[in-house]
Amino acid sequence: MEIAVISGKGGTGKSSISAAFASEHDKIVLADCDVDAANLYIIFEPEITEKSSFIGAQKAEIDYSKCTNCGTCIDYCRFDAIKFDNGKVVINEIFCDGCKLCSRICPENAISMIDNAENLLLSGNFRHGKMVYGRLAPGEENSGRLVNLVRDKAKKIAEQNNIETIIIDGPPGIGCPVISTITGVDHVVVVTEPSLSGMHDLKRTLELTNSFNLKTWVIINKFDLNSEFSDKIVEYCNHEGIDVLAKLPYDKQIVDAMVNCKSITEYLPDAEIVKIIKIALNKIINF
Amino acid sequence: MEGKILTDKSLKIAIASGKGGTGKTLISTSMFYAIQEKYENSVLLDCDAEEPNSLLFFDASLKESLKVVQKVPVIDTDKCVYCGKCHDYCEYNAIFIIPPSRIIKVIEELCHGCGACSVACEYDAIIEKDTEVGRVNLFVTDNGMNLVEARMKSGVMSPVPVIKAAHKSTSDKDIVIMDSPPGTSCPFIQTVVEADYVILVTEPTPFGLSDLKQSVNTLKTMHKQYGVVINRAGLGDTKVYDYLKSENIELLAEIPFDKEIAILYSTGKIVAAHDDNLKALFMKIFESIYNSYGNSGNQR
Structure with a gap:
């Protein structure tokens, strides 16, 4: 069973909740799919047993010994990545999308595609089972692909080790890495917070999970910071037929747990918030 | 408009952070609010096209909606x-x-x-x-504040085309304050590539530090100028301060953890409109960046 924890808005407490979920069982696969900003390794300090790298998108490069500055490539490039600069054709690497069209149409064969930065896929053991995470090279584009690799690896490890539950910590937003994170999972948990921004982003996120027909649950984190908005969120979810899985109180101890490299479950096993999280996870698993 | 000064320099500042929820939108809305009274021809540009929410903080009416295809x-x-x-x-x-x-x-x-x-x-x-992959929406408030948001259509994979179009729509402005998407991948890159200066917002926690390092590494490869604001100072630990010192990165300001600020913000209020100290702080940060990194010989 794959359970993905996401949130449209960043900083709602997604990773802390994923970490707490992962600490509830001693046989779990934890997949950190927030490949832009993977963080759970900080808490769980996994012992890495396998590391592989893969090349992301390619970038176009001009061989100036062949280039005649004819500008044909400029006309074909749809990403505004090629321009004349002081009479010379120049590629802007940041805008290059790696579509390869310029290299295909260049009459002088002066453009080739070169490999861009290396992304990493890491996996190993941690104190509650197995962990997989990705590390996107700075500025890299292919985050959806890396998310897919992390998920595939997590599924393979789960199968090999006879582990039933995979907890996925997802990225913020609603774009390609999020779509890759939730496609085909069994449950999506959306973590939100009671604010105007939180509510706006929650609606956009639920629109996405709805369009993918996924079993979706909502957790309102720090619900007591603004009970008026919490009530509005509950009302909205009821109206949309989405289950509010839990309401978690604001607890400064969550930050203290993080600073101590522990999940809240490990740091304060008897805390009220831990009990609520436990009930929430069981509700999903027994659904 | 009376009381405003015509800018002799142009400047584009991006407010960014690797980690989400560190306070990017709080700072960009407040900084824009603080400076727009004084600087003519300024705009707040929300580049977080997946989850744009800067507009929630303003009472503004839609002036134009450009379809991005x-x-x-x-x-x-x-x-x-x-x-x-x-x-x-x-x-x-x-x-x-x-x-x-x-x-x-x-x-x-x-x-x-x-x-x-x-x-x-x-x-x-x-x-x-x-x-259609999204829209660039141009808003204006009753007292003449310019606001632009990039809004990706749900289900679309990449916000990049919408962000690019949003940049183009503000090219006639002298001062652009950009609210950047989180992370360090393509949406972030497409936002900060247009910036003269990047303010990285972080919080003093292990997650905040880890993501800050990632952002700094990316900005280094892009040869961008940047500085850091620590939000929710007082929470967490001090490792982020050690990092800034060892990397010789400028700490622009610290914003203390304050429940009042959190509550103001959660109800959709611009914090600088209710807190004169913070308003003055954002003005000061802006002006020091403006003086050092503004593009003189403004051609626009």
Whole structure:
């Protein structure tokens, strides 16, 4: 069973909740799919047993010994990545999308595609089972692909080790890495917070999970910071037929747990918030 | 407008952070609020096209909504000979083909609109249609504040085309304050590439520090100027301060953790409009950046 924890808005407490979920069982696969900003390794300090790298998108490069500055490539490039600069054709690497069209149409064969930065896929053991995470090279584009690799690896490890539950910590937003994170999972948990921004982003996120027909649950984190908005969120979810899985109180101890490299479950096993999280996870698993 | 000064320099500042929820929007809305009274021809540009929410903080009316489109191929199966060349040219696996069964399909969600398939096709079987990927919405408030948001359509993979279009729509402005998407991948890059200066917002926690390092590494490869604001100072630990010191990165300001600020913000209030100290702080940060990094010889 794959359970993905996401949130449209960043900083709602997604990773802390994923970490707490992962600490509830001693046989779990934890997949950190927030490949832009993977963080759970900080808490769980996994012992890495396998590391592989893969090349992301390619970038176009001009061989100036062949280039005649004819500008044909400029006309074909749809990403505004090629321009004349002081009479010379120049590629802007940041805008290059790696579509390869310029290299295909260049009459002088002066453009080739070169490999861009290396992304990493890491996996190993941690104190509650197995962990997989990705590390996107700075500025890299292919985050959806890396998310897919992390998920595939997590599924393979789960199968090999006879582990039933995979907890996925997802990225913020609603774009390609999020779509890759939730496609085909069994449950999506959306973590939100009671604010105007939180509510706006929650609606956009639920629109996405709805369009993918996924079993979706909502957790309102720090619900007591603004009970008026919490009530509005509950009302909205009821109206949309989405289950509010839990309401978690604001607890400064969550930050203290993080600073101590522990999940809240490990740091304060008897805390009220831990009990609520436990009930929430069981509700999903027994659904 | 009376009381405002005509800027002799232009400046684009991006407010960014690797980690989400560190206070980017709080700072960008407040900084813009603080400076727009004084600086003419300024705009707040929300580049977080996946989850744009700067506009929630202003009472503004929509002035113009620009549709952002991308080209996607349409295959004319009467002309198609199922040679597969378009599939070979497509770097995004957006064309699915089984020649023996005469099946060919465009997977629009994967298409980046590069046009390679049209070039590939020798049988004139591919035409392109426009598909909407989002909007650039231009707003103005009663007292003349300019606000622009990039808003990606739900279900679309990449916000990049919408962010690019949003940048173009503000090219006539002298001062642009940009609210950046989180992370360090393409949406972030497309936002900060236009910036003269980047303010990285972080919080003093292990997660905040880890993501800050990632952002700094990315900005270094882009040769960008940047400084750091620590939000929720007083929470967590002090490792982020050690990092800034060891990397010689400028600490622009610290904003203490304050429940009052959190409550103001959660109800959609611009914090600087209710807190004079913070308003003055944001003005000061802006002006020191403006003086050092503004582009003089303003051609706009």
